[in-house]
Amino acid sequence: MIINFKVVFPFVYFLIEPNRVLCYKIICDKYVTFLDLSTYNEWETYELNDGEEFEFFNPGNKKQPKGEGCFISHDDLNRMVDIINNCIQIHRRSINLSDMTSVHIVSPEYVAGSLRVGLDNPKTVIGFPDFLSIGPLWNFHEEKGQTLREEWLFDNINYELDDFDYRNKLNITIHQIVDIPSDVPINLWYGENADEQIGLRFILYALRNKDNDIFLMNSTELYRKYINAKEPLLHTGQIEPEILKLLFEQSKKNPPLSQNFRLKLLKEWEALSQTKEVLRAWDNGKVVGLPSDYYDKQIIGTLERLHKEQEKIDFIKVGQVIGNLIEHSDVPVNSLFLEYRIRYLIYQGVFELKGIPKSIRHYSVKLR
Numbered sequence: 128m129i130i131n132f133k134v135v136f137p138f139v140y141f142l143i144e145p146n147r148v149l150c151y152k153i154i155c156d157k158y159v160t161f162l163d164l165s166t167y168n169e170w171e172t173y174e175l176n177d178g179e180e181f182e183f184f185n186p187g188n189k190k191q192p193k194g195e196g197c198f199i200s201h202d203d204l205n206r207m208v209d210i211i212n213n214c215i216q217i218h219r220r221s222i223n224l225s226d227m228t229s230v231h232i233v234s235p236e237y238v239a240g241s242l243r244v245g246l247d248n249p250k251t252v253i254g255f256p257d258f259l260s261i262g263p264l265w266n267f268h269e270e271k272g273q274t275l276r277e278e279w280l281f282d283n284i285n286y287e288l289d290d291f292d293y294r295n296k297l298n299i300t301i302h303q304i305v306d307i308p309s310d311v312p313i314n315l316w317y318g319e320n321a322d323e324q325i326g327l328r329f330i331l332y333a334l335r336n337k338d339n340d341i342f343l344m345n346s347t348e349l350y351r352k353y354i355n356a357k358e359p360l361l362h363t364g365q366i367e368p369e370i371l372k373l374l375f376e377q378s379k380k381n382p383p384l385s386q387n388f389r390l391k392l393l394k395e396w397e398a399l400s401q402t403k404e405v406l407r408a409w410d411n412g413k414v415v416g417l418p419s420d421y422y423d424k425q426i427i428g429t430l431e432r433l434h435k436e437q438e439k440i441d442f443i444k445v446g447q448v449i450g451n452l453i454e455h456s457d458v459p460v461n462s463l464f465l466e467y468r469i470r471y472l473i474y475q476g477v478f479e480l481k482g483i484p485k486s487i488r489h490y491s492v493k494l495r
Contacts, residue, residue, distance in 0.1 A: 146175040158212045158299040161291040205291045233316040234326025238364045245368030256296040260321035260407050261464045283467045304333045312340045318363045319347040320459040321409040328396035340383040349374040442481045442491035
């Protein structure tokens with residue numbers, strides 16, 4: 128168990144009971160992940176002398192014990208990640224970050240790739256690693272709320288993430304947002320859907336202590352204004368990188384976010400962070416909470432429709448059910464949430480199961 132740590136930059140020393148000291152060396156200003164630390168092969172290990180207090184530990188000429196390892200639990204390793212990243216953040220503040228000319232933040236994370244490809248250098252792009260239309264938001268801006276959300280996601284959503292990956296990515300993203308220098312303009316990208324609208328409000332909360340000029344990049348509105356589009360577009364991720372560049376160039380003369388509107392969006396986040404729903408939608412310019420079984424009838428109806436297309440009722444891949452439902456929906460629907468509800472309907476005896484429900488391609492369902 129880790130009971131203490133001390134920093135003598137670039138070294139971070141961890142005391143492992145009863146007298147073992149592990150040393151990690153920070154070699155760059157890039158934040159580390161749980162995977163980075165679990166595969167780190169350059170640990171230095173020391174032992175405290177009898178009566179030596181960790182507070183005054185100095186490796187000096189101490190010899191490292193050979194052939195002796197120590198067990199570190201996942202919880203302790205995750206705590207070490209947080210400690211090291213906090214040290215890196217302090218270091219980043221002390222070095223020159225003035226080469227950062229503009230920052231673009233987008234939610235969810237997958238859209239960041241299109242911005243990195245489309246926008247001219249130099250720029251910094253930060254992707255927020257979550258879909259906030261689903262799962263608890265209660266006190267999400269605090270550790271207790273993040274823990275609650277993480278537990279719900281692991282219990283209900285088939286995220287293809289290892290243990291602690293979610294929290295690590297979230298913490299690193301918040302660190303990156305806090306690290307933005309005060310003189311750098313910030314562009315917040317979002318579309319007309321719940322994931323990006325809620326992400327916008329949370330990111331503004333993370334920026335609440337910053338006085339940077341903030342520019343709102345409503346991709347849906349900009350696309351409608353500058354592109355002659357036949358089909359409505361609701362997600363920033365639907366836009367090609369070269370079009371994102373065009374939209375950014377066209378909006379450069381727009382004024383920054385006003386203080387009054389910024390306060391309005393912050394209050395909306397504070398209200399959202401007190402809600403208890405696990406499903407939300409964007410409706411008529413507002414985020415609205417929905418009951419968790421909101422899509423259940425549509426899921427059942429979709430499977431009934433697909434059964435009618437079969438000569439004989441048989442099992443259908445879950446991915447096909449979800450894809451068909453989304454195709455016939457007029458509003459954005461989160462596929463991860465739909466898969467969670469399909470598993471719920473299996474547990475309730477509404478659907479029969481074939482396969483192992485570890486992802487949408489691994490199992491099939493049919494009406495019981």
